Amino acid sequence: MKLTTLLATAAMALGMATAGVAQDKTKVGFVYVGPVGDGGWTYEHDKGRQAVEAEFGDQVETVFVESVPEGPDSERVMTQMALDGADLIFTTSFGYMDPTINVAKKFPKVKFEHATGYKTAPNVSVYSARFYEGRAVQGHIAGKMTKSNVVGYIGSYPIPEVIRGINSAYIHAKKVNPDVEFKIVWAYTWFDPAKEADAAKVLIEQGADVILQHTDSTAPQAAAQDAGNVITFGQASDMSEYAPMPRVSSIIDNWAPYYIARTKAVMDGSWESVNTWDGIAQGMVEIGEISDAVPADVKEEALAMKAAMADGSYHPFTGPLNKQDGSDWLAEGETADDGTLAGMNFYVEGLDGEIPQ
Amino acid sequence: MIVLEKRPQPSQAWSLATPIVAVLATMFFGGLLFAALGKNPVESIMTIFWEPLFGEFSFYYRPQLLVKGAPLVLIAIGLSLGFKAGIWNIGAEGQYIMGAIVGAGVGLAFYPLEAWYIFPLMVIGGALGGWAWAMIPAFLKVRFGTNEILVSLMLVYVAEQMLASVSLGLLKNPEGFGFPGSRNFQSYASAYNAELIEGSGMHWGVVAALIAVIFAYVLLNRHMLGFHIRLTGEAPRAARFAGVNPARLILFCLGLAGALAGLAGLFEVSGPSGQITIDFNVGYGFTAIIVAFLGRLHPVGILLAGSLMALTYIGGEIAQSELGLPAAAIQVFQGMLLFFLLAFDLLTNYRLRLALKEVA
């Protein structure tokens, strides 16, 4: 017998077996790329999971496996969850894309949700957050508040997600402060607190008085605090333990509303494959409290921008905008389409340096 | 007090019994750990050891044991030959990465051509990539006497940076919307290391691992070279008198270990994993060192040790998901298992004897 059929039969048998006993319990699985104690990416996804439990109580059962390497290990973990009767599985790292699609083929009855990817299937949805909206707010505050006109930016890897954030922050910093300059350091790691701390220190030593980070640890916050007079923004989680200085605001990944909505959809049978890219409007991207270290007028402008993005009247990538090489990108009033944004691999005009290849 | 007395020769009985005793001890202490974390110890242990082999879904997990264990065994076999001869290659992780990069590069160079010779060429590329990476410490050791432990370890970090580089540049999927990572071999038939029988978990990497076990067994027991390897490890001076050329032995052992690690990388990237990504390597190269020692550097032992490690990985994942055990607890559990296996090995070579106050 073919494995696919075997798996399907097993899943079906299980479905029938459980149907009689606990039909009302929906089982939701989560596959995490890091430990739940990473204080950043995975930590926030796990908070989303806890929110699902809190919302539905006895009606759901959630399971998770942490620190799952991308590749065959993740495929096995997903299969195992599906075999074990999960109705809905969230796979929370870009590298789980192909494994998710593979497993989804074998379990047509189980719903899958893959974070940050682009491949969908009848039973696979993708979801991601428009973090660049939050970056716009950060850029604005950074441009207003920098005295040295040097903003340091710690990138992880040069991928579209990170480049989009840099562009968005730069555009909005430049808008309010034409003299602003961005210094970008690529850490080439997702997670290495010591290296992130070093990167922040280097940027501060080279004159940056604002540090933006696209890595998840609080190491840059601590480095900024040591230096004094440097502001930072929380990344992924609020990092409020560093408020009001150096952390003046933050971008928070809030997956809870989405996870709750999708679980609900599975429960009432209305689940459909969708491609979700939500931002501030839907609450997937939250702007952490802007602290008192930010002047009142700047705070007001930042909140106004946030409100404009929330009601859809403002798009962070609105023309006129040129690419770094000076070529035209967006005409006056034109906004960037999602396709270009999703695969963004160029800097906007004014940024120095090259994207490493 | 208790004293240790070296046995004239290793005890056959104990060498078979110690792994069992060690596993039992791990079950006991692991159970205590799980109980301390508020889980049912019996259920936890059953989930880790029983579920993957005989549980409801074992039809799925058993093949997975092969998928998980094959790279470990393949790499460990290569390493064990070097270890026996006192050549310390601890950089198999780097050789694994380089094998995958070169092999995948060969395959992607042909894309989208479909031809029967692509996969064999990739296999050769993978072996050569790992071999070449291992030849660096080998050459430096032979030529300058440089310590191979350090060089091979350093090259792991270099290889990891290379991996990041090609994932973002050279081998990046041009149709991947700018995301890092290569094309997926699973949708490129000529380059795909598919399961030989669907659902069996048997891919070419598993076959290669089994062949490597047999090859190593024959080499060590029936061949002059194997004798030289053992002799060099046990009595380097005697080996020299016996006409062993140490330089050649170093080149052979490191080269073979590198080639096998490279093969493991190639079979992984073209099969179960499917693509080159920044985080492609998951530590097989380091775990294989442990596997080699758990298997007491014996080919059959390595086969068993690799299977046992694979079992704890898979069982551990099940326990995480079904019982909510944290990944860290599984890691501690694996650590315990290794400790006990290593510690009880003592009984194979030594006898415990109760002695009265020793006469000085």
Added chain:
Amino acid sequence: MDLSEINPVLLIASLMVAATPLLLAAIGELVVEKAGVLNLGVEGMMIIGAICGFAITVETGSTLFGFVAAAVGGAVLSLLFVLLTQVALANQVASGLALTLFGLGLSALMGQSYVGVKPPSTPELNIPWLSDLPVVGPILFSHDLVLYFGIGLIAVVWAVLKYTRLGLILRAVGENHDAAHALGYKVIRIRVLAIMFGGACAGLGGAYISLVRVPQWTEGMTAGIGWIALALVVFASWKPWRVLLGAYLFGGITVLQLNLQAAGVAIPVEYLAMSPYIITILVLVILSADKSGAPASLGRIFHASH
């Protein structure tokens, strides 16, 4: 690109901080290896030190207690290695790797409630006048005490190994344990003490990361520094002052690499990031003419057969 933006004084000051965890762990391992034992579990002992130091500092509010706890934690974990290699006579390479695995797991279990907690800051030296000196001030007189302790420890290890009877015995044990045993030295006892010293140093190094350099607790936060410390010992060819030099070289290249990037030098980052390792290999090749360093009994099992 503007290289003048790189401030060499600050660069040196921050590379000293970056090098300290490495230095602490490596000097401990140096002593272990001098005694003829190869403990590859440095990473595991470091991370245990990182969480012990962090937890105790948070609970007591005292960084001093934290560092003491880190040293104790590292030493206690190293006792497992002692049990395996000195009592059960297990292979040292495998035991060390197992120790790392165990330490990483255990630290994560211990640290579950400390994620996202901010520790009290570690006081820095601030000597009026001296710390304000240009150039010399930031480099020499404005660090935390542990950094100075690390440098002091190098000096102490160097002096002990070179000038004292204890050092002589330690080296004798590492060079030829059978001969040392025949001379009546307690080989096992000396090795046990050396391993525990190594554990304590690794623990301190780990705590330096979680309390000073980063400071926070996250799982797996040592991110491979223990492995580099191991490399450093060989790089230093078992000479204490070279450990200092090597640690600064390693720390220096990382910091310089980031500095160059921030200054806008367009060198592919991957190649910059691999440069410390390649340079180590090159230095190693140059140094490998010098064969005096490696303890002859390194990694070999000792059992006093009568």
